[in-house]
Amino acid sequence: METKKRILTGIRPTGALHLGHYVGALENWVRLQESYECFFLIADYQALGDHMDDIDGIRSSVLEVTLDWLAVGLDPAKSTFEVQSYVPQHAELHMLLSMVLPLSWLQRNPTLKSEMESLESEHKTLSLGFYNYPASQVADILLPRAHLVPVGDDQLPHIEMTREVARRFNRLFAPVFPEPDALVGRVPRLVGIDGQAKMSKSLGNCIYLKDDEAEVTNKVRRMFTDPTRIHATDPGHVEGNPVFIYHDVFNKDVDEVNELKERYKAGTVGDVEVKRRLAKALNEFLEPIRARRGEYEVRMDDVKDILRDGSSRARVTAEETMNEVRDAMRLRYTE
Numbered sequence: 001m002e003t004k005k006r007i008l009t010g011i012r013p014t015g016a017l018h019l020g021h022y023v024g025a026l027e028n029w030v031r032l033q034e035s036y037e038c039f040f041l042i043a044d045y046q047a048l049g050d051h052m053d054d055i056d057g058i059r060s061s062v063l064e065v066t067l068d069w070l071a072v073g074l075d076p077a078k079s080t081f082e083v084q085s086y087v088p089q090h091a092e093l094h095m096l097l098s099m100v101l102p103l104s105w106l107q108r109n110p111t112l113k114s115e116m117e118s119l120e121s122e123h124k125t126l127s128l129g130f131y132n133y134p135a136s137q138v139a140d141i142l143l144p145r146a147h148l149v150p151v152g153d154d155q156l157p158h159i160e161m162t163r164e165v166a167r168r169f170n171r172l173f174a175p176v177f178p179e180p181d182a183l184v185g186r187v188p189r190l191v192g193i194d195g196q197a198k199m200s201k202s203l204g205n206c207i208y209l210k211d212d213e214a215e216v217t218n219k220v221r222r223m224f225t226d227p228t229r230i231h232a233t234d235p236g237h238v239e240g241n242p243v244f245i246y247h248d249v250f251n252k253d254v255d256e257v258n259e260l261k262e263r264y265k266a267g268t269v270g271d272v273e274v275k276r277r278l279a280k281a282l283n284e285f286l287e288p289i290r291a292r293r294g295e296y297e298v299r300m301d302d303v304k305d306i307l308r309d310g311s312s313r314a315r316v317t318a319e320e321t322m323n324e325v326r327d328a329m330r331l332r333y334t335e
């Protein structure tokens with residue numbers, strides 16, 4: 001049997017997943033698990049970096065995220081679901097790679113820089129662990145020796161750094177690690193329902209995968225549209241209009257979307273109608289996801305088993321890599 005290439009990707013357990021996660025990453029994960037050996041990581045260590053004050057939140061999010069994954073169709077029979085702290089080799093490799101990683105690489109990482117600025121603006125203490133998290137992410141990816149990392153576009157600097165660390169380790173010690181490629185989803189940045197550039201929990205502008213029908217309809221009703229349009233009979237703008245962006249992304253009925261766009265531009269359809277159709281399309285899209293979530297919600301013991309089993313499988317792969325790393329770094333004194 002031909003061995004499959006590997007994927008490692010993951011998410012911090014800091015809340016339920018939303019539509020932005022879906023089109024930015026999850027959709028790719030579901031598709032790719034057919035052709036890759038996938039490791040899906042719940043990065044609880046990483047979550048401690050900026051959520052130390054909310055350990056309860058991390059704890060409940062570990063299970064929420066797992067449910068969201070199962071709901072969208074990630075399949076634990078095909079893929080490995082692992083919890084970072086259940087596979088302590090993540091911490092070991094992180095520590096060793098932090099010797100290989102020049103500090104200047106962290107200092108110039110744009111994602112880290114902007115996250116540090118926002119933590120500072122909230123007057124939060126910046127811990128060494130937070131500063132170090134991109135290095136921990138490098139270790140996450142290299143631990144199973146992944147070839148591909150499907151992620152949201154804010155993660156690209158971390159993948160680039162992973163490639164650089166792999167190259168440097170391989171040159172300094174031995175060729176242990178492949179240089180992984182990044183893969184960004186169909187919609188790298190989905191606008192929020194408030195029209196802000198990004199759907200994000202901290203901005204409070206999300207539609208969650210687990211929102212029920214009424215919540216979705218309500219949120220769509222509140223959505224920002226064309227700010228220049230006052231009456232339903234005014235010609236409206238479709239480009240950059242969040243309601244139409246969502247129609248393009250989620251409404252499978254392309255003819256309906258095109259017709260609505262024409263009528264909107266001509267001023268012959270109102271926001272209420274366009275939103276009503278969007279709510280319907282979104283609910284159709286979310287319905288099978290909710291149904292699958294419901295099937296698992298009543299079997300939480302099985303959900304926990306999925307994390308336990310996946311983590312123990314991940315530990316086996318991790319230990320294989322660590323043995324090569326310990327050999328390469330000559331951490332052998334008694335053999």
Ligand code: TRP
Nearest residue numbers: 008009010011012043046137140
């Ligand atoms: N930084 C990612 C997030 O915030 C989570 C993550 C941790 C990750 N380790 C990873 C993503 C490795 C991809 C690969 O969601």
